[in-house]
Amino acid sequence: MIPPGSWLGLLGGGQLGRMFTMAAQSMGYKVLVLDPGAESPAGIVADRHIQADYLDSKALQELARHCKAATTEFENVPAAALEFLAQHCLVSPGAQSVSVAQDRIREKRFLSDIGIEVAPFAIIESPAGTGAAGNAALLPGILKLSRLGYDGKGQIRVRTQDQLAGAFRELGQKPCVLERMLDLALEVSVVVVRGFEGETATYPVSENEHVNGILDLSIVPARVSESIAHKARESAIRIAGQLDYRGVLCVEFFILRDGRLLANEIAPRPHNSGHYTIDACVTSQFEQQARVLAKLPLGDTSLHCPAVMVNILGDAWRRGEPDWRKVLAHPRAKLHLYGKAQARAGRKMGHITLLGEELSAVVETARDIKAGLAA
Numbered sequence: 001m002i003p004p005g006s007w008l009g010l011l012g013g014g015q016l017g018r019m020f021t022m023a024a025q026s027m028g029y030k031v032l033v034l035d036p037g038a039e040s041p042a043g044i045v046a047d048r049h050i051q052a053d054y055l056d057s058k059a060l061q062e063l064a065r066h067c068k069a070a071t072t073e074f075e076n077v078p079a080a081a082l083e084f085l086a087q088h089c090l091v092s093p094g095a096q097s098v099s100v101a102q103d104r105i106r107e108k109r110f111l112s113d114i115g116i117e118v119a120p121f122a123i124i125e126s127p128a129g130t131g132a133a134g135n136a137a138l139l140p141g142i143l144k145l146s147r148l149g150y151d152g153k154g155q156i157r158v159r160t161q162d163q164l165a166g167a168f169r170e171l172g173q174k175p176c177v178l179e180r181m182l183d184l185a186l187e188v189s190v191v192v193v194r195g196f197e198g199e200t201a202t203y204p205v206s207e208n209e210h211v212n213g214i215l216d217l218s219i220v221p222a223r224v225s226e227s228i229a230h231k232a233r234e235s236a237i238r239i240a241g242q243l244d245y246r247g248v249l250c251v252e253f254f255i256l257r258d259g260r261l262l263a264n265e266i267a268p269r270p271h272n273s274g275h276y277t278i279d280a281c282v283t284s285q286f287e288q289q290a291r292v293l294a295k296l297p298l299g300d301t302s303l304h305c306p307a308v309m310v311n312i313l314g315d316a317w318r319r320g321e322p323d324w325r326k327v328l329a330h331p332r333a334k335l336h337l338y339g340k341a342q343a344r345a346g347r348k349m350g351h352i353t354l355l356g357e358e359l360s361a362v363v364e365t366a367r368d369i370k371a372g373l374a375a
Contacts, residue, residue, distance in 0.1 A: 002068045002294040004028025009063045009070030011054055011081060013040025015338040016270050017073035021046050023286035034063050041338045054081045064088035069293045071247060075101050075268050076148060092247040092293050093268050100243060101266040104146045104177045114242045116235055116263045120180045127173060130165040138180040143167045146175040186255040188222045190236040191274040193288045193298055194245050202233040203301045206273045214346060218273045218309040219363055231261050239266060248289045250274060279334045279353045280307035306359040308366035312350040316373045317343035326372050330365060332356055
C-alpha cells in the first residue's frame with residue numbers, strides 16, 4: 001500500500017487529470033502533474049506541475065524521484081514514457097495495455113481474437129487498399145484513423161469506393177479502419193476497474209447520446225434489459241482481464257436494433273460517460289483510479305439514485321458567461337467547470353449532473369437545462 005501523504009504522478013493535464021487530482025488530494029495524497037501546457041486544468045490544482053514534454057528525460061526523472069506511483073489521464077501518452085517510469089515506480093495502466101487502445105487496428109484485432117463481437121471492418125493502410133473488393137460490403141461505412149482520433153475527429157463517413165479513396169487521402173493516407181455503418185438502437189458504455197491483484201468492479205451501464213461525434217448526455221442507469229446490461233459488464237471485465245489491465249477503463253458498446261451487443265472502442269482511463277459517478281455513486285471513477293494506483297481496496301460502485309450527465313461545450317459562451325443561476329436553480333443539479341480559460345466551439349468546458357428518484361423526470365430536466373444553455 002502507498003499511504004496517504006505520498007506523491008502520485010500524473011501524465012496529462014486535462015479535465016480528467018483535474019478530477020483525478022482532486023479525488024487523490026481528498027484522500028490525503030499529493031499529486032505531481034507532468035504536462036506541456038502552461039495552465040492546464042490539472043496543473044493549476046495539482047500540488048506541483050512540471051511543464052515539459054512527456055518524453056523529456058529530465059522531467060520523467062524528476063517525477064520518478066518524487067512519486068511512488070504514476071498514472072495517465074489520456075490514452076496517447078507515449079509508451080516510452082510509461083516504460084521509463086515503470087523502471088522506477090508503480091505505473092497504472094501499463095504501457096502494453098495502453099498500446100492496444102492507442103491503435104484501432106490493434107484494438108479491433110484484440111477484441112476479435114478474444115471473442116468479443118465488433119462491427120464488420122477492414123484495415124486500410126495504402127491507397128491500393130481502398131479499392132479492395134471486400135470493401136463494398138462495408139459501405140456505407142465510416143473511415144477512422146487508426147491513431148489519434150477522438151470526439152469524432154479523424155473520422156469520415158463514406159458511401160462509395162470513390163468517396164473512400166478521397167477520404168483516405170483527406171486523412172493523410174495514414175493507416176485506417178473502415179467500419180460498416182450499422183442500424184443502432186443505442187450506444188452504451190461500461191466503466192470497469194481492475195486492481196493489481198486482479199480484483200474487479202463495474203459501474204452501472206451508461207446510455208450515451210452524441211452530437212457531432214461528441215458525447216452530449218449520459219443517462220444512468222441505461223434503459224436496457226438486465227440481460228444486455230449484464231453482458232456489457234461481463235464483456236468489460238473480460239476485456240480488462242485479457243489486457244492484464246490495472247486501473248480504470250471504459251468500454252463503449254453499440255446495441256443494434258436486433259439486440260446484439262458489439263464493442264466499439266476501449267478507453268484506457270476514466271471516461272466522459274463516467275463523470276456521473278462523482279455525484280451519483282458511492283465511489284467515483286477518479287477515486288477508484290487513486291485507490292488502484294495506491295494499492296488500496298476498491299470502493300463501492302453502487303448508484304445512489306438515477307442520474308443524467310450533460311456535457312457543457314464552449315458553444316454555451318457564444319453570448320458571454322452562461323447564467324449558472326438557471327442551472328443551480330434545480331436543487332439536485334451539480335455543476336462542474338474545468339478551469340479552462342478560453343471557451344471554443346466544441347471544447348469541453350464542464351459538465352452538469354442531475355440527480356433524482358425517477359429517471360424519466362431527471363432526463364426531462366436535463367434536456368430543459370441543456371436547451372437553456374443553448375438558448
